[in-house]
Amino acid sequence: MSTIKVKDGTEIYYKDWGIGQPIVFHHGWPLSGDDWDTQMMFFLSQGYRVIAHDRRGHGRSGQSSQGNDMDTYVAxxxxxxxALDLKDAIHIGHSTGGGEAIRYVAKHGMGRVAKAVLISAVTPIMIKGESNPEGVPMPIFDEIRKGTGFSRSQYYHDFTTAFYGYNREGAKVSEGIKNNWWRQGMMGSVKAHYEGIKAFSESDFTEDLKRVEVPVLVLHGEDDQIVPFHQAPKAAKLLQNGTLISYPGFPHGMPTTExxxxxRDILSFINS
Structure with a gap:
């Protein structure tokens, strides 16, 4: 396996295929780089170098007891x-990975990043508070913590229904997609996934979004049942050079189902 050992000794697994301009994919919670299979194959066929990692505590990466927070993910x-000497890269993040991607671009991307794409992202901040009255109430995240920490296998099995919009009338349910989500989730550390809920729900990416100068494409499904659609216009407005595309009826897991x-829309953005 291809891995690097980061400064605290944790091994981070990654896939690195092809040559050409690099595209780096940041996966969502509690998944792995495998969630980008369709995008990896597509952009590889278009002549790009494609890289996807497993976040610490996820997939095939090390299950460290510490560092399950957004700043460490980004570090x-x-x-x-x-280590891979990536320059002129495009960073694409889905859900939690959207927050990870934009913070990386804001803090470390100077001279290395050409563009970024945020898909169904947790930016600018998910949790409800005085500065974010439309946010998701804390009890919802406490429920996710309870399910993840103490009945993870069944909870992850059930979570796929809303994630992919399979509870909507007329939805074509794919058992293979549901099973693959469950497989990826169960590969990771329950402790990392439990602590990662705070990372994706309470991290505030407002200043990161404001700081980014490169073009950023924001994609969000209007029927997202995991990260509410109203997040997307807020994020796009904070960006210096942001473009929003919304999709009526698309679910949170639209990189897979759609x-x-x-x-197509990402490729058009990259080529523009």
Missing amino acids: DIAELTT AETIN
Whole structure:
């Protein structure tokens, strides 16, 4: 396996295929780089170098007892991109990975990043508070913590229904997609996933979004049941050079269920 050992000794697994301009994919909670299979294959066929890692505590990466927070996730990515000497890269993040991607670009991307894409992202901040009255109430995240920490296998099995919009009338349910989500989730550390809920729900990416100067494409499904759609216009407005595309009826997991549309729009953005 391809891994690097970051400064605290944790091994970070990654896939690195092809040559050409690099595209770095940041996966969502509690998944792995495998969640980008469709995008990896598509952009590889278009002549790009494609890289996807497993976040610490996820997939095949080390299950460290510490560092399950957004700043450490981003520091790990900075070490990986330095080790691979990635320049002129496009960073694409889904859900939690969207927050990870934009913070990486803001803090470490100077001279290394050409563009970024945020898909169904947790930016600018998810949790409800005085500065974010439309946010998701804390009891929802406490429920996710309870399910993840103490009945993870069944909870992850059930979580896929809303994630992919399979509870909507007329939805074509794929058991393979659901099983693959469960497989990826169960590969990781329950402790890392439990602590990662705070990372994706309470991290505030407002200043990161404001700081980024490169073009950023924001993609969000209007029927997202995991990260509410109202997040996307807020994020796009904070960006210096942001473009928003919204999709009526698309679910949170649209990079998988609507891969043809998402891949086409990302490719058009990269080529623009």
